[in-house]
Amino acid sequence: MKLDAVDVRQAASAADIVYEALRKAIIEGALAEGENLRQDQIAQMFNTSRIPVREALSRLEQHGLITTQRYKGAVVAGLSIEEIEEIFEFRALLEAEVIRLAVPNMDRRTLELARRHCDEFGKESDSAKWGETNRNFHYSLYEAARRPYYLQIVRASLDRIDRYLRAQLTLTDGMKRAAREHEAILDACTKGDAELASSLTRDHILDAGRSLVVFLKEQRG
Amino acid sequence: MKLDAVDVRQAASAADIVYEALRKAIIEGALAEGENLRQDQIAQMFNTSRIPVREALSRLEQHGLITTQRYKGAVVAGLSIEEIEEIFEFRALLEAEVIRLAVPNMDRRTLELARRHCDEFGKESDSAKWGETNRNFHYSLYEAARRPYYLQIVRASLDRIDRYLRAQLTLTDGMKRAAREHEAILDACTKGDAELASSLTRDHILDAGRSLVVFLKEQRG
DNA sequence: CATAGAAAGATTGGATCCAATATACAATCT
DNA sequence: AGATTGTATATTGGATCCAATCTTTCTATG
Numbered sequence: 368m369k370l371d372a373v374d375v376r377q378a379a380s381a382a383d384i385v386y387e388a389l390r391k392a393i394i395e396g397a398l399a400e401g402e403n404l405r406q407d408q409i410a411q412m413f414n415t416s417r418i419p420v421r422e423a424l425s426r427l428e429q430h431g432l433i434t435t436q437r438y439k440g441a442v443v444a445g446l447s448i449e450e451i452e453e454i455f456e457f458r459a460l461l462e463a464e465v466i467r468l469a470v471p472n473m474d475r476r477t478l479e480l481a482r483r484h485c486d487e488f489g490k491e492s493d494s495a496k497w498g499e500t501n502r503n504f505h506y507s508l509y510e511a512a513r514r515p516y517y518l519q520i521v522r523a524s525l526d527r528i529d530r531y532l533r534a535q536l537t538l539t540d541g542m543k544r545a546a547r548e549h550e551a552i553l554d555a556c557t558k559g560d561a562e563l564a565s566s567l568t569r570d571h572i573l574d575a576g577r578s579l580v581v582f583l584k585e586q587r588g
Numbered sequence: 589m590k591l592d593a594v595d596v597r598q599a600a601s602a603a604d605i606v607y608e609a610l611r612k613a614i615i616e617g618a619l620a621e622g623e624n625l626r627q628d629q630i631a632q633m634f635n636t637s638r639i640p641v642r643e644a645l646s647r648l649e650q651h652g653l654i655t656t657q658r659y660k661g662a663v664v665a666g667l668s669i670e671e672i673e674e675i676f677e678f679r680a681l682l683e684a685e686v687i688r689l690a691v692p693n694m695d696r697r698t699l700e701l702a703r704r705h706c707d708e709f710g711k712e713s714d715s716a717k718w719g720e721t722n723r724n725f726h727y728s729l730y731e732a733a734r735r736p737y738y739l740q741i742v743r744a745s746l747d748r749i750d751r752y753l754r755a756q757l758t759l760t761d762g763m764k765r766a767a768r769e770h771e772a773i774l775d776a777c778t779k780g781d782a783e784l785a786s787s788l789t790r791d792h793i794l795d796a797g798r799s800l801v802v803f804l805k806e807q808r809g
Numbered sequence: 810c811a812t813a814g815a816a817a818g819a820t821t822g823g824a825t826c827c828a829a830t831a832t833a834c835a836a837t838c839t
Numbered sequence: 840a841g842a843t844t845g846t847a848t849a850t851t852g853g854a855t856c857c858a859a860t861c862t863t864t865c866t867a868t869g
Contacts, residue, residue: 380658380852406821416854417821418639425643429650437601438821438860453737464681516674520741601822627851637824642852659830659851812869819862829852836845 381419385409386426393432393443395498396530400445404433431527446527448583454528455576461521462509463569466552469512470561478557481507485553489546497542498533504549508556508564535579545575602640606630607647614653614664616719617751621666625654652748667748669804675749676797682742683730684790687773690733691782699778702728706774710767718763719754725770729777729785756800766796 379387389409392398404424406417413420424441427433435441446454484504491500502525509518525532536542548571555564600608610630613619625645627638634641645662648654656662667675705725712721723746730739746753756762769792776785 378658382852405819407819418853418855421822422643422646422852425646426650429647435821439862440821450737453735457735457737457741460681460685514674514678516671516678516745520678524737603822626849628849638851639823639825643822656851660832661851810869813867815864815866817862817864820860822859823857825854825856827852827854830850832847832849834845834847836843838843839841 381413381415382422382426385413385415385420385423388413389423389427390430390432390526393427394526394529395495396533398443400443400530402443404441404443406440430523444527446531448580448587451528451531451583452576452580454524455572455579458521458524458528459569459572459576461517461524462505462572463565465509465512465514465517465521466556466568467561467565468514468517469508469510470556470559470564472511472513473508473556473559474511477507477511478553481553481556485546485549488549494533494537494542497536498529501532501536501545502529508552531579531583532575535575535582538578538582541575541578545571548574602634602636603643603647606634606636606641606644609634610644610648611651611653611747614648615747615750616716617754619664621664621751623664625662625664627661651744665748667752669801669808672749672752672804673797673801675745676793676800679742679745679749680790680793680797682738682745683726683793684786686730686733686735686738686742687777687789688782688786689735689738690729690731691777691780691785693732693734694729694777694780695732698728698732699774702774702777706767706770709770715754715758715763718757719750722753722757722766723750729773752800752804753796756796756803759799759803762796762799766792769795 389398389404398404406420406424409423410417410420424433424435428435428441432444433441434444481504484500484507488497488500488504491497506518509521512518536545548567552564552567552571555567610619610625619625627641627645630644631638631641645654645656649656649662653665654662655665702725705721705728709718709721709725712718727739730742733739757766769788773785773788773792776788
């Protein structure tokens with residue numbers, strides 16, 4: 368007997384499904400910041416009870432995507448400009464280090480995959496998909512660092528500001544500029560220049576952060 | 589009328605209490621790694637139902653302190669040597685940066701508080717309390733960085749390896765060495781030398797990590 | 810009319826109950 | 840005996856119910 372066995376114990380629980388759906392909605396900006404999240408309402412949307420919803424909300428709160436108040440409920444978390452600046456600064460530190468550690472481990476497969484994501488990002492016309500292709504590109508390089516803990520934190524910090532980052536990409540030349548910077552980063556990786564890849568990544572993140580903050584300060588007054 | 593008002597809405601929920609108690613027990617090593625955590629049993633210990641326990645366990649899992657399997661329950665997370673090495677490396681990067689950012693903001697009060705924690709650490713004879721005083725010392729300096737997001741991550745990563753770190757401190761001269769290194773870090777901060785404080789912090793963490801790994805490799809074979 | 814306070818409705822936190830799954834052990838077959 | 844199957848028990852995941860709290864609305868009163 369031979370068949371493609373899958374581990375059924377990895378089947379997603381109701382809480383997993385609700386969590387992933389809400390996480391995606393918040394990251395993509397489908398749920399506006401400050402929006403109320405009623406347990407009952409969400410439970411009905413997913414044809415389940417409030418218990419798995421509560422667990423999903425608990426996870427979202429741990430990740431900083433929502434804030435809750437006892438007996439008052441959950442709202443989609445909003446970030447102040449100071450908080451956004453801090454997270455961009457943090458990401459610059461962390462991702463610059465991750466790619467420095469990653470470069471020595473990059474093999475042909477990694478670079479080819481990154482090349483595909485890079486091209487895809489450059490060609491993508493649907494602005495709704497930029498966030499996803501942007502992630503794919505960076506993660507495809509970061510994976511080579513073989514640092515699961517670092518990557519977990521990278522993911523969590525990106526989750527928090529992804530909504531804003533997507534807004535930044537749609538700004539005037541945010542997208543074109545990001546595409547150019549991606550090319551430069553990928554080039555450095557291909558050449559095996561870890562220091563260059565690291566400092567380019569750092570600048571890439573800090574630049575995006577700066578132009579986003581300028582934009583938000585105008586917008587918020 | 590004048591009184592110390594507290595916001596009653598911040599009163600801890602049952603889930604909060606269970607979470608904090610379990611977190612403390614795991615960090616301090618009171619719960620051995622691999623130990624089973626039965627929802628019913630914990631609920632009875634806290635005179636509550638399984639619902640708040642489930643929420644507490646969910647939070648612990650998000651923070652990596654326990655691992656759970658569907659329908660099988662939760663066990664206290666254990667870390668492989670590779671994972672421990674990664675977290676020490678991560679902490680070195682992060683905490684070195686935090687203290688670099690903190691030094692310019694340190695005022696007299698901060699330094700006096702750190703001095704007290706430093707002395708307390710040096711005098712403390714109860715090895716069970718070393719972990720706590722160690723935290724107090726470092727945090728008292730880190731606070732000055734005014735980077736809440738960084739500090740949240742610092743705390744989470746320290747939580748994961750605190751059990752092992754405490755073991756390291758009780759090693760032969762781990763404690764004396766740590767006390768000396770604390771003095772040096774505090775001196776650098778007092779002098780306002782951010783770069784020195786940063787590199788000393790980095791070495792302090794990497795040294796502890798290295799001697800811990802040596803110890804664990806012997807112990808685990 | 811404005812406002813304080815009470816009552817009603819909505820919403821969350823927690824308790825209890827049921828269903829799904831895993832584990833341990835007995836029964837059965839070769 | 841050893842392996843396999845069935846069954847009983849324990850445990851978790853989810854549904855439903857109740858209690859605590861918040862929010863809104865209504866009313867009485869100045």
